[in-house]
Amino acid sequence: MSNLAQTPADVSQRFSLRLRKDxxxxxxxxxxxxxxxxxxxxxxxxxxNPLDAFAAMLAGAFGSPHQIGVALNRTSPYLFAGAGLALCFRAGVINMGSDGQIAMGGIGATATILTWPGTPGAVAAIAALIAAALAGALWAGLATAIHLSRRVHEVLATLLLNFVALLLVQFLLSSALGQPGAGFLQSPLMPRSVWLPRIPAFDFHIGIILAIIVAAFVSFLLWKTSFGFGVRVAGRSRPAAAYAGFSIAAITWQLMLGAGAMAGLGGGVEILGLQHRLIEGFSNGFGFKAVTVALLGALEPALTIPAALFIGFLETGALAMQRQIGxxxxxxxxxxxxxxxxxxxxxxxxx
Structure with missing residues (x-):
């Protein structure tokens, strides 16, 4: 059990030891x-020409402050969801529902802004992010209830609910949340007063800062709390966790609700910070990129930060290569x- 009693500082130390010894x-x-x-x-x-393509990729990712800002904006939802998935996977809870939870977060944020009385402002934006987190947690809670009450594997429950959430976005955009007369399914543009603030010069919104704070907090929970100790023990041996007095069902509920809330928050940040409206399919593929982030981060919430940045900059550079080189x-x-x-x-x- 000595390996379980680690601090957040031990995360980087252990990783550096792996770099050298392993x-x-x-x-x-x-x-x-x-x-x-x-x-x-x-x-x-x-x-x-590969050399021209690689040069375009580097320039597309790091060539200007604006390009760096684009990559950071792309990173935000991956980090929110990836840090939550790292915690789930750490305990052996295989949550594959981040796509749907992010989509539900977008619904929660959009519905809050569009139904806000009067002209929405900063308070409405905060309420929208809270609603996004609650919507994501609710969707994850539904999968958890199916898993625990009906013994349906969590992979199957979360994967299937992804499709339901995406169809729910489509349904709402064709009815209550949709913009009449639009050429495709989208909500009305949100007022600038609820857009997330942006950092001058780089032009990235504060979503990435919030995501880093959340990932650091999750790392604190994992390494400095009794809850995190239970998560680590459950990941090593569920019978040992039960023998130590930890409830596997309770840990599963807490992990799924927390990961769902983080994914939902990522969806809300994507809507308020970048899209500024709910768009059909806006979350497609985000959840599976979050799985990659969790794995690249070695299931360490703190290490999902560089992992998410790697994915975000890689995607931004690759898309620039596509545009410039063809x-x-x-x-x-x-x-x-x-x-x-x-x-x-x-x-x-x-x-």
């Missing part, structure tokens, strides 16, 4: 090299996936 750093460098080789071959097959969008997706797979193969410990 040969992790050479594996990471090899994974990056292999991903670059694979990407170069694929770009050559598309009859494009690389097909499907190839961009393949390059992103290959890079992530190589990094995962290098960093995820086999047990």
């Amino acid at each position: 040969g992790l750093l050479p594996r990471i460098l090899l994974a990056i090299s292999l991903s670059l080789v694979v990407a170069a071959v694929l770009i050559l097959l598309a009859q494009k 690389v097909p969008s499907s190839l961009v997706t393949v390059i992103e996936a290959a890079t992530i797979l190589f990094i995962l193969a290098a960093t995820v410990r086999r047990t």
Whole structure:
């Protein structure tokens, strides 16, 4: 049990020890090299110059303060959901429902703003984020109730509810929350008074700052509270956790509701900070990127911060490469996936 009594400072120390003793750093460098080789071959097959493509990718991610801001905005929902999933996976609770929970968060935030009496302002924005978190938690709670009461595996329950949530967004945008006369399903544009503040020059909203604070708080819970101790014990051995007096059902409820609230908050931040309206399919794929973030972060909430930043900057650079060099969008997706797979193969410990 000595490994369980760690502090947040031990997280970075343990990771640095893995870099040195487990040969992790050479594996990471090899994974990056292999991903670059694979990407170069694929770009050559598309009859494009790999050097020009990589230069466009770097410029697209880091070439200007604005591009950095774009990457940080893209990172926010991944970090919110990824930190919550890291906590779930740590205890062996396989929550695959972040897509739906993010979508429900977007619904909660949008419904709050559109029904706010008078002209919504800062108070309405805060209320919208709270509503987003509650909506995400409610959706995760529904999956948990199905799992615990009917013995349906949480993977199946959360995955299927993703589709229900996406269809619910579609239904609401075609009725109560939709903008009449719009060419596609979307809500009316929200007033500027509820948009999240942005950092000058870089032009990124404060969602990424909130996400980092939430991830750090989750790391504190994991390493400095009795709840976190129960999570770590349950992840090592559920019979041992039950013998120590921890309720597996209670831990599952707490983890699912917390992860759902964080994913919902990510959906609310995406709506108030970037989209400024609810759009059909806005959350598609966010949840599965969050799973990648949790795994890249080695199920350490603190380490999901650099993991989410890696995914956000990789996506931003790849999209810039697509625009500037003309690389097909499907190839961009393949390059992103290959890079992530190589990094995962290098960093995820086999047990």
